[in-house]
Amino acid sequence: MDLSIVVNGITFPNPFLLGSGPPGTNARVIAKSYDAGWGGAVAKTVSLESAKVVNVVPRYGKLRSKTSGEVIGFENIELISDRPIDVWLEEFRQIKKEYPKHILIASIMEEYEKSRWQELTRMVQDTGVDAFELNFSCPHGMTERKMGSEMGEHPDLCEQVTSWVTEVSNIPVWAKMTPNITNIKEPSLAAVRGGAVGISAINTILSVIGVDLNTLRPMPTVEGHTVPGGYSSQAVRPIALRMVSQLALGLPQDVSISGIGGIENSHDALEFMLLGASTVQLCTGVMLHGVKMVDELKEGFEKFMTDKGFNSVQEIVGKSLGYFSTHMDLVQKMKAAKRTKAGEASRDNEWGQKDITEKTAELTSN
Numbered sequence: 457m458d459l460s461i462v463v464n465g466i467t468f469p470n471p472f473l474l475g476s477g478p479p480g481t482n483a484r485v486i487a488k489s490y491d492a493g494w495g496g497a498v499a500k501t502v503s504l505e506s507a508k509v510v511n512v513v514p515r516y517g518k519l520r521s522k523t524s525g526e527v528i529g530f531e532n533i534e535l536i537s538d539r540p541i542d543v544w545l546e547e548f549r550q551i552k553k554e555y556p557k558h559i560l561i562a563s564i565m566e567e568y569e570k571s572r573w574q575e576l577t578r579m580v581q582d583t584g585v586d587a588f589e590l591n592f593s594c595p596h597g598m599t600e601r602k603m604g605s606e607m608g609e610h611p612d613l614c615e616q617v618t619s620w621v622t623e624v625s626n627i628p629v630w631a632k633m634t635p636n637i638t639n640i641k642e643p644s645l646a647a648v649r650g651g652a653v654g655i656s657a658i659n660t661i662l663s664v665i666g667v668d669l670n671t672l673r674p675m676p677t678v679e680g681h682t683v684p685g686g687y688s689s690q691a692v693r694p695i696a697l698r699m700v701s702q703l704a705l706g707l708p709q710d711v712s713i714s715g716i717g718g719i720e721n722s723h724d725a726l727e728f729m730l731l732g733a734s735t736v737q738l739c740t741g742v743m744l745h746g747v748k749m750v751d752e753l754k755e756g757f758e759k760f761m762t763d764k765g766f767n768s769v770q771e772i773v774g775k776s777l778g779y780f781s782t783h784m785d786l787v788q789k790m791k792a793a794k795r796t797k798a799g800e801a802s803r804d805n806e807w808g809q810k811d812i813t814e815k816t817a818e819l820t821s822n
């Protein structure tokens with residue numbers, strides 16, 4: 457079945473992309489993912505001076521289900537790529553030469569200086585990559601150099617930096633946004649004013665994964681100390697879904713959305729597409745389960761499309777957005793359906809008559 461989709465004029469063989477991070481850490485792993493069947497990859501974020509990027513160990517922490525042990529949340533304090541830009545430029549060229557039909561998106565980040573952003577944009581663009589993703593969203597480490605989410609938290613900076621890039625770029629520019637902000641629409645709209653044609657959401661949520669009760673040290677612990685890091689994996693998915701739907705409902709129609717956050721299978725990916733994403737990106741899921749997970753993504757999409765009668769991936773995009781409303785309207789709709797009694801039955805006097813866990817279950821939809 458044809459799973460291709462055209463986004464900002466680029467034909468993606470399928471909507472499944474590696475998210476920027478360890479899954480796109482060099483040409484070798486990106487090539488392996490293309491061979492496995494991924495439609496594209498956003499490479500690990502690059503900058504002009506890799507010498508300034510020094511990673512720590514350990515830099516990951518997991519939150520596990522208390523019953524099954526399954527990883528449901530993941531924190532990292534990893535920085536952007538620590539590989540020299542010249543090596544990356546050579547690898548971007550090589551990847552595009554060997555895989556011309558697979559989509560390669562370069563994630564870029566720089567300090568707040570026009571000449572630096574424009575130099576990086578020109579260099580990377582010359583290699584033949586298909587699009588840019590501007591990293592306005594890494595919430596740790598890089599922020600100490602006023603990069604990443606330091607920009608994404610300020611709409612004026614998003615607009616200005618995006619316009620520096622779009623002034624010299626002739627390929628589509630996406631901006632990757634931070635969820636560590638009150639209203640993700642504001643910096644996203646600012647990036648669009650600066651010339652971005654796509655928004656990627658979300659990057660990680662600022663977090664502390666836990667505290668070791670033996671040592672009293674918060675984790676991940678590096679020589680006895682830590683910094684708050686970025687939270688990803690399944691636990692962030694509902695937040696990412698909400699933000700993607702807000703963007704889909706609030707951005708101009710022609711701005712594409714790449715949905716990211718806790719996607720681990722076709723079910724999760726479909727949810728993002730139904731709420732307005734036209735591509736999806738997976739990072740932690742691939743780190744935990746490997747690139748082969750794309751097989752299930754494809755199979756799941758094919759089955760869903762056959763079962764529901766969708767003829768193309770494009771038809772799925774935004775299909776569920778029309779079902780958001782206001783709370784007042786939900787009450788009106790319940791009244792019209794003569795079910796208000798069920799709502800009223802959960803008022804104060806009902807609480808306490810039943811066990812709270814039973815009452816919670818009664819009011820839950822899934």
Ligand SMILES: Cc1cc2nc3c(=O)[nH]c(=O)nc-3n(C[C@H](O)[C@H](O)[C@H](O)COP(=O)(O)O)c2cc1C
Pocket residue numbers: 475476477478500501530532534535536537563591594632658659660687688689690692716717718719737738739740741
């Ligand atoms: C270890 C790790 C490193 C990451 N590095 C980057 C990066 O260099 N650039 C970037 O834009 N996002 C980076 N991210 C964020 C992911 O691309 C993604 O936005 C986030 O993790 C949520 O998606 P997920 O739940 O599928 O991982 C990183 C995430 C992790 C877990």
